[in-house]
Amino acid sequence: MPRYIAHLDMDAFYASVELLRYPDLRGQPVVIGGGRRHQPALLADGTRRYARLAEYAGRGVVTTATYEARALGVHSGMGLMKAAALAPQAILLPTDFDEYRRYSRLFKAAVAEIAPQIEDRGIDEIYMDLTDVPGAQDAVGGDPLGGVRAVARAIKENVRRATGLTCSIGVTPNKLLSKLCSDLDKPDGLTVLTEADIPARIWPLPARRINGIGPKANARLEALGIRTIGELAACERQWLVEHFGPSYGAWLHEAAHGRDDRPVVTHSEPKSMSRETTFERDLHPRADREQLGALFTRLCEQVAADLARKGYVGRTIGIKLRFDDFRTVTRDQSLPSPTDDARLIRHAAGQCLKRVTLDRRLRLLGVRVGGLRRKEEVARPGPPVAAEPSAPYTLPLF
């Protein structure tokens, strides 16, 4: 029996949620990003006044853009100042993560009514295992994929009914291919394919589209004359291993042939939690010492609050600094026992900070707690346990 793995990606998620609130913006280039300063203003006549990208000044980046804004060359991750140069008249809205999280829960619940085997991949996408969903294995009118296609359509319809939003779905035998396919027919798309379709549908795509080939690996591939997934598939495994190492090289070979046996993981525990902030202007370690210290303490308090709210403690405390030249350094330190105490975190983070040479202005400061455990599963620090009676004799190794 074939596996039917699906990947669902909400279409321009943040921007689409905003359009539900501000339907008058539908059809216009809209960009989401930056701080709260460009909140729409409600005018006396009941209409709203929106900020234009041209009015923005600061260090924010584009979080999402509507398809109309993308047509002007604006993409997520782009600096807002650069986006403003491309599309000065585009509407700028601040990000409202609470609202996006609310819609995220709504769409996931709608999916779960039909396909309960869900792997969370962030706020706007999920994998689903449709293999055991009733009807997924049925042929429809001689089409062996008719059953899964109908299931996927039902999921899309349920999401739309619950949220008013559209999504795109890819259904294939594995996660790697499904992720690729959910992107082939956006927005409001549905792409179903089997292994037999790989040469015609997958191999013409740029290698960069594979989840796991980022800007660095792609640049190295291009330098070797490899641009498409098909060109990658044509490479000998051994040759890829020689150029990219045993692990990544072998994976590149598998990926290019559309092979991936990772399961859909329906539950996972967090490994770390962090808070970081980029300053409006670069701060000097000495001249702005007080401000930095206050910021540092606040980050520690925020991570501590995040840990407590979610019921975790952690024992590896780390800091992250970014200098004005964009160089990033991290330092961490493991404590004897896990904590969610802001003062303990602040102290350990302070120790970490002492190990960094502060010879430049800073643009970012971050605090992270790793090595997480569920708080209720960690033994209370009780009275010291009596030492084991020392062994009378240690077995020699040889």
Added chain:
DNA sequence: TCTGGGGTCCTAGGACCC
């Protein structure tokens, strides 16, 4: 016009233990 914030995983060297 310089590049957010929240994560995961991998690699690699050194300490330390058996």
Added chain:
DNA sequence: TCTGGGGTCCTAGGACCC
């Protein structure tokens, strides 16, 4: 006096993803 080797933990950095 020098020689092995495996395992785990700790730390730093980097690639990648949403």
